[in-house]
Amino acid sequence: MIKIVTKTPQELEYLGSRMAELVAPGDFIALDGDLGAGKTLMTQGMAKGLGVTEEIVSPTFTIIHEYETGRLPLYHMDVYRLKQPEEMYDLGYEEYFYGEGVTVVEWAQIIEPLLPDEYLGMEISVVPEGRELSFVPHGDRYERLIEELTGCDYSKYR
Ligand SMILES: Nc1ncnc2c1ncn2[C@@H]1O[C@H](COP(=O)(O)OP(=O)(O)OP(=O)(O)O)[C@@H](O)[C@H]1O
Numbered sequence: 001m002i003k004i005v006t007k008t009p010q011e012l013e014y015l016g017s018r019m020a021e022l023v024a025p026g027d028f029i030a031l032d033g034d035l036g037a038g039k040t041l042m043t044q045g046m047a048k049g050l051g052v053t054e055e056i057v058s059p060t061f062t063i064i065h066e067y068e069t070g071r072l073p074l075y076h077m078d079v080y081r082l083k084q085p086e087e088m089y090d091l092g093y094e095e096y097f098y099g100e101g102v103t104v105v106e107w108a109q110i111i112e113p114l115l116p117d118e119y120l121g122m123e124i125s126v127v128p129e130g131r132e133l134s135f136v137p138h139g140d141r142y143e144r145l146i147e148e149l150t151g152c153d154y155s156k157y158r
């Protein structure tokens with residue numbers, strides 16, 4: 001597993017914008033971590049990197065926000081307030097998960113059974129120095145993405 005510590009909110013946001021330069025249509029990022037860890041900030045960084053011009057708000061009450069003004073569509077979800085995973089079907093989640101945009105889900109572990117076969121898992125933890133990001137790629141595509149993002153040879157970490 002590759003871990004990165006970001007010392008400031010700006011650093012975390014920058015990492016998100018770097019990630020946005022590497023993502024492709026259909027990519028899926030699963031974010032986890034405590035309340036206030038930085039999941040929304042990471043998404044805001046990605047939106048910046050994609051060139052999204054709208055403001056990225058925390059989607060807690062709406063579950064899904066769709067932003068179409070960037071290089072790729074960005075589907076931002078926060079599933080914290082789902083009553084049950086089945087609600088995802090009512091939201092038509094598959095259109096997003098398997099669509100042409102990039103999907104970012106906060107609290108993704110809540111809908112673990114619905115996650116695609118391949119995705120990038122990212123866990124954000126609060127540490128004394130700032131935030132520690134742990135990347136868990138599911139699939140070759142995401143191993144390569146992390147290698148490009150971090151400059152690390154992922155095979156060494158298997
Ligand atoms: N090193 C750091 N990296 C990222 N965020 C930091 C850091 N230090 C402090 N913060 C602060 O932590 C907060 C992260 O908030 P954010 O809304 O992104 O969290 P979240 O994981 O989305 O929370 P929630 O579970 O409530 O949706 C921001 O207010 C940010 O300024």
Ligand SMILES: [Mg+2]
Binds near residue numbers: 040078
């Ligand atoms: Mg959030």
